[in-house]
Amino acid sequence: MPKSLLRTLGLLAAGAAIPTTMMAVQNARAAESTAQDNDTYKQLDQFMNVFQKVRADYVDKTTDKDLIKGAIDGMLASLDPHSSYMDAHDFQQMKLTTDGNYGGLGLTVQAEDGVVKVVTPTEDTPAWKAGIKSGDYITHINGKLIYGSTLDEAVDQMRGDPGTKITLTIVRPGRDKPFDVTLTRENIVIKPVKWKVTDNIGIININSFSKQTGADTRAAIAGIDKALGHKPTGYIIDLRDDPGGLLDQAIETADAFLDHGEIVSQRGREKDDIERYYAKPGDDAHGLPIIVLVNAGSASAAEIVAGALQDQRRAVVMGERSFGKGSVQTLLPLTDDTALRLTTARYYTPSGRSVQEGGIQPDISVPQLSDPDYKDRPKFREDDLRRHLINEAKVDDSVLEADSKTDPRFAATADQLKKQGVNDYQLSYALQTLSRLAPAGSGTRVAQALPPTSADIPVAN
Known part of the structure; x- marks a missing residue:
């Protein structure tokens, strides 16, 4: 038989086997699925x-x-610390928080090992004024042990009518004994954005990302210009202890300081499930120098803003490594009064960094020397939470953070700074840095204002 005919018959035989092979694969897949x-x-x-x-x-x-x-x-x-089921009671609590019409203490808390751990106190609330700090543990409420109670039960006890008192027993790592703090509940209405001017520098303090944060940030920039009668030397965006909030408001806030480029992307389970958000033309800050302040309490939406401005070379980030929450939660309604709060994506900075676990690393690390406990008090971050999402690209900086050698730039003690009138060293350091850019002979002018109160207080994302 000619070789050409043999080859032809071989090809035909192979071709006849193709459908059989495909059927075998399909059958195997069906069997696996079954x-x-x-x-x-x-x-x-x-x-x-x-x-x-x-x-x-x-x-x-x-x-x-x-x-x-x-x-x-x-x-x-x-699954992870941020996915949860919301029943009718949880919905009611969320509504109270969103409306801002409740008496409370101003704490963002997390359940851990049967006790309540403070994620961050919100500025200008009773908890913040009383000196409660991120990483503190609440073990008793009004002398009653809350170990083993659910987080909802503890939160319900801490809420109450404005003007009523409550005593919390605090365990603070670094201190030998627990101590009691008595607070008076207030009507919690968070002002998402506040501003003031010091030494010709505009300071914009963003406490949360609610429905008005983006608009209030733009209003703050305009208010600073109006108070001075001219453009400031630069801006300090204070995102310290900001627990986050709404993604769209983080995007709008970052957009106020950018005129082009990517702000953030969110990526789901599938490789092609990517959504990118970009800045629109027009920089409200007119390209003036910016310093962003972050610390271990800066989370989620705050990290989106800091990461966008850092990656776009629009701002210098100062302070301490941020919280490291790089996941997106979606509220999925189940019934009229129940919903699923499910982690559906991770977000990434413009350079493609995931801040999950690792957080935003400051360009210039500045310790809060004015806090007498800053060395002894452990920092509480996302990677301390059980079952947090893993970031394979996380940079391990534990050795650097554990370095006990004193940086000669930061050798002052809290008592020394207090005598000098410095109550916030990180802010003071940022002001001194920007002041070097001021024209010679420029005067000092101080002004401040609070924007119209927003009744929208976000659930921290």
């Missing part, structure tokens, strides 16, 4: 078995509603 489905059904059967056993044999009578909610909470808690 096996997975069967395993899922087995797991659901196991869940129902446990559910029925608890209903029938648990020492105290239970309700199906509580058991199912507990199961849902446990499922979401196994």
